[in-house]
Amino acid sequence: MAPVEGFTTSGNGIGPSVAALHAALASVIDPELRRPITDLGMVKEVTADDDGRVHAVVLLTIAGCPMRDTIRADAARALAGVDGVTDVEVELTAMTVAQRQALKEQLQGPGGTRGIVFNEPGSLTRVYAVASGKGGVGKSSVTVNLACAMAAKGLRVGIVDADIYGFSVPGLMGLTTNGVTQSPTRVDEMILPPVAFGVKVISIGMFITGNQPVAWRGPMLHRALEQFLTDVYFGDLDVLFLDLPPGTGDVTISVAQLLPKAEILVVTTPQAAAAEVAERAGAIALQTGQKVAGVIENMSYLTLPDGSAMDLFGSGGGGLLAQRLSQTMNAPVPLLGQIPLEIALREGGDSGAPIVLSTPDAASARALQGIADRLAVRPRGLAGLKLDVRPS
Ligand SMILES: Nc1ncnc2c1ncn2[C@@H]1O[C@H](COP(=O)(O)OP(=O)(O)OP(=O)(O)O)[C@@H](O)[C@H]1O
Ligand SMILES: [Mg+2]
Numbered sequence: 123m124a125p126v127e128g129f130t131t132s133g134n135g136i137g138p139s140v141a142a143l144h145a146a147l148a149s150v151i152d153p154e155l156r157r158p159i160t161d162l163g164m165v166k167e168v169t170a171d172d173d174g175r176v177h178a179v180v181l182l183t184i185a186g187c188p189m190r191d192t193i194r195a196d197a198a199r200a201l202a203g204v205d206g207v208t209d210v211e212v213e214l215t216a217m218t219v220a221q222r223q224a225l226k227e228q229l230q231g232p233g234g235t236r237g238i239v240f241n242e243p244g245s246l247t248r249v250y251a252v253a254s255g256k257g258g259v260g261k262s263s264v265t266v267n268l269a270c271a272m273a274a275k276g277l278r279v280g281i282v283d284a285d286i287y288g289f290s291v292p293g294l295m296g297l298t299t300n301g302v303t304q305s306p307t308r309v310d311e312m313i314l315p316p317v318a319f320g321v322k323v324i325s326i327g328m329f330i331t332g333n334q335p336v337a338w339r340g341p342m343l344h345r346a347l348e349q350f351l352t353d354v355y356f357g358d359l360d361v362l363f364l365d366l367p368p369g370t371g372d373v374t375i376s377v378a379q380l381l382p383k384a385e386i387l388v389v390t391t392p393q394a395a396a397a398e399v400a401e402r403a404g405a406i407a408l409q410t411g412q413k414v415a416g417v418i419e420n421m422s423y424l425t426l427p428d429g430s431a432m433d434l435f436g437s438g439g440g441g442l443l444a445q446r447l448s449q450t451m452n453a454p455v456p457l458l459g460q461i462p463l464e465i466a467l468r469e470g471g472d473s474g475a476p477i478v479l480s481t482p483d484a485a486s487a488r489a490l491q492g493i494a495d496r497l498a499v500r501p502r503g504l505a506g507l508k509l510d511v512r513p514s
Pocket of ligand 2: 261262263285288290365366
């Protein structure tokens with residue numbers, strides 16, 4: 123068997139096999155980079171003696187990596203499962219500058235990328251910007267639940283919380299405990315987004331302490347969004363969601379400029395007046411040259427204790443909006459689903475446990491799941507991809 127660099131056994135073949143130790147470590151996934159630690163150059167060495175005592179040295183991207191305990195525990199568990207292993211010791215140490223540079227180049231290409239990877243012609247990531255006319259109609263709740271539903275199906279999903287002033291995604295995703303939000307790991311200028319329920323999340327809430335307000339003007343908002351899209355390492359995603367603030371303000375325009383291929387998902391309540399305001403948010407796509415992927419009606423009805431449905435906010439707004447946007451855009455804009463009002467959905471948001479995962483049988487969870495299914499079956503974005511097809 124070819125020797126594996128950094129892996130040694132006692133040499134007389136009695137202890138655990140090198141290949142088995144390597145295979146075990148290859149099953150350990152870095153929680154932030156979501157790749158096997160063996161692929162990331164994070165395993166410095168593994169030694170085993172004849173009595174099955176294993177010593178491994180794992181390299182962390184940075185010394186204070188917040189995931190250090192998870193990585194150590196996962197590596198120890200994987201090694202302990204190998205035949206012949208009696209004892210495991212996992213030592214953690216930080217990468218050298220050169221090793222970190224090599225990792226960055228492996229992830230981002232030589233010199234690192236300074237552009238937005240989602241705009242590259244070969245990018246297959248579908249980008250959805252979740253918009254609304256009015257505030258409080260459920261954009262953020264819809265965003266996190268769709269993202270979690272898709273990640274649970276095995277898709278690689280990220281969320282950019284583009285609501286800089288009114289960020290709420292960390293809380294909804296359970297990344298804020300007792301007022302403290304998990305902060306991203308920085309590898310030099312590269313930012314590794316925290317992961318919740320398999321979804322990579324970045325939010326301005328991860329960069330400020332406590333509940334300080336963000337009081338920025340347009341250019342600063344634009345710069346923050348740009349940095350989220352250039353400096354945050356999302357890896358190859360199937361789907362990226364942007365949770366927008368309500369209306370058609372600075373951020374909406376910035377998103378259109380920074381991510382021209384982002385498709386808009388418009389959230390509205392069934393109220394006719396709300397649908398009218400939402401139409402403006404959708405129709406902005408006409409000016410920015412973006413596509414509208416569909417309409418999501420939220421807070422569609424409330425099921426009363428006797429089982430009957432009460433149209434608290436009226437009815438028909440979602441269908442009406444889809445119809446009007448289809449005309450405005452001169453392209454079919456479907457109503458993707460109708461989500462009822464449910465206390466459990468609100469509670470799931472408050473406790474950071476999205477309802478599609480915590481109470482999947484709830485009517486609202488099923489509606490959200492249905493929308494996620496419809497969006498997930500759309501092929502990965504081929505728009506802008508130059509297919510190299512030539513006549514034979
Ligand atoms: N279907 C629903 N049933 C019950 N509560 C809901 C539902 N949808 C949203 N909510 C609740 O309504 C409130 C507003 O929702 P959310 O924050 O998702 O809206 P938003 O459009 O993102 O708001 P903003 O415009 O402030 O960003 C939250 O408390 C949320 O839990
Ligand atoms: Mg919101």
